[in-house]
Amino acid sequence: MIRDIIIIGAGPAGLTAGIYTRSRKMSTLILDAASAGGQLISLYPDKGIHNYPGFAEIQAKKLSERLMAHAESMGCEILESFRAMRIEQGEECFIVRGEKEEFRSRSVIVAIGMGLFKPRKLGVPGEECLHRRGVDYVLPEKDSLVDKHVVMIGGGNSALEMAIIADSVADTTLVHRRDCFRADESVVEALDRSGVRRFLETNIVSINGDEKVESVTLDCGGELVELPADYVIINIGTTPDLEDLKEWGLELDADGLLCVDSDMKTSRPGVFGCGDVVIYPGKYRQIVTACGEAATAANSAYKFVKKPYWA
Numbered sequence: 001m002i003r004d005i006i007i008i009g010a011g012p013a014g015l016t017a018g019i020y021t022r023s024r025k026m027s028t029l030i031l032d033a034a035s036a037g038g039q040l041i042s043l044y045p046d047k048g049i050h051n052y053p054g055f056a057e058i059q060a061k062k063l064s065e066r067l068m069a070h071a072e073s074m075g076c077e078i079l080e081s082f083r084a085m086r087i088e089q090g091e092e093c094f095i096v097r098g099e100k101e102e103f104r105s106r107s108v109i110v111a112i113g114m115g116l117f118k119p120r121k122l123g124v125p126g127e128e129c130l131h132r133r134g135v136d137y138v139l140p141e142k143d144s145l146v147d148k149h150v151v152m153i154g155g156g157n158s159a160l161e162m163a164i165i166a167d168s169v170a171d172t173t174l175v176h177r178r179d180c181f182r183a184d185e186s187v188v189e190a191l192d193r194s195g196v197r198r199f200l201e202t203n204i205v206s207i208n209g210d211e212k213v214e215s216v217t218l219d220c221g222g223e224l225v226e227l228p229a230d231y232v233i234i235n236i237g238t239t240p241d242l243e244d245l246k247e248w249g250l251e252l253d254a255d256g257l258l259c260v261d262s263d264m265k266t267s268r269p270g271v272f273g274c275g276d277v278v279i280y281p282g283k284y285r286q287i288v289t290a291c292g293e294a295a296t297a298a299n300s301a302y303k304f305v306k307k308p309y310w311a
């Protein structure tokens with residue numbers, strides 16, 4: 001069976017691309033190495049999103065559920081736990097190979113976000129050995145935080161927003177190495193209104209405990225401070241893991257990101273890209289831009305496959 005299109009990645013970009021290809025009645029298969037929803041599900045399910053048009057605020061998990069339900073209602077087939085390893089050239093089709101299975105299509109959209117990304121590590125004593133025993137890179141379920149001591153590390157939107165969420169049930173401290181936050185002003189204002197304690201210009205010296213996290217040692221401008229902690233949540237960004245992409249015969253930039261033109265065409269005819277994975281001048285990594293690029297990629301794929309008279 002040869003489908004019109006295979007979309008690799010079921011984050012906001014991939015799901016939106018599917019909505020658009022199905023509105024053109026292209027047979028569409030969306031593959032995801034993990035779960036549909038992308039970073040919204042895997043990195044920040046509880047975070048509120050305040051900049052997706054039409055919703056003054058929507059929880060990331062809810063937005064991803066809506067995107068997925070919309071894609072399914074349009075008739076997209078969505079297959080989770082399928083990691084695309086290769087995009088090979090078949091006879092008048094592409095063959096997308098996974099570890100055990102393969103699928104064929106006339107066109108492909110690459111929407112793999114930052115790939116199978118890994119959280120960035122702090123690299124301090126205690127981090128590795130206490131991982132999942134109090135040290136984590138995503139906020140645990142809110143119920144498990146009730147009346148605990150939570151130390152959040154980071155200065156971006158995600159760290160601040162997760163600290164605010166934790167603060168609603170736990171004694172929460174935010175630690176950041178700089179003297180001001182990278183987060184949006186509106187998020188900093190929300191932090192100001194919360195009860196989150198802060199340590200700025202502060203580094204983590206060690207995370208301490210035997211069986212589980214018991215405390216953290218901070219270096220506050222030369223003065224060492226030990227704080228009690230049940231959870232240490234490290235939220236200092238992610239390291240993209242785009243190794244798979246190197247095998248797909250596509251032009252990448254020096255950082256390993258996928259080069260596209262304004263039609264979201266890659267260097268390989270019939271293969272398009274959208275979302276966090278693509279790079280072009282002025283690229284801005286947001287959900288709404290991923291969705292916009294997805295609409296363009298889907299339209300370009302439609303023109304490539306169906307060759308309408310107007311294209």
Ligand SMILES: Cc1cc2nc3c(=O)[nH]c(=O)nc-3n(C[C@H](O)[C@H](O)[C@H](O)COP(=O)(O)OP(=O)(O)OC[C@H]3O[C@@H](n4cnc5c(N)ncnc54)[C@H](O)[C@@H]3O)c2cc1C
Pocket residue numbers: 008009010011012013014031032033034035036037038039040043044048049050051052082083084085111112113114115116157158238244274275276277285286287288290
């Ligand atoms: C902590 C944090 C908070 C954020 N907050 C906001 C916000 O408030 N507002 C906003 O607009 N943006 C926000 N962003 C950015 C936003 O999440 C991304 O821009 C968006 O998720 C990009 O969507 P995407 O579909 O391109 O990629 P992703 O969401 O990363 O989805 C890509 C999907 O591809 C899959 N995949 C990867 N490799 C393969 C493979 N080989 N085979 C098959 N599947 C594969 C992955 O499993 C993943 O599901 C935030 C990002 C972070 C990290």
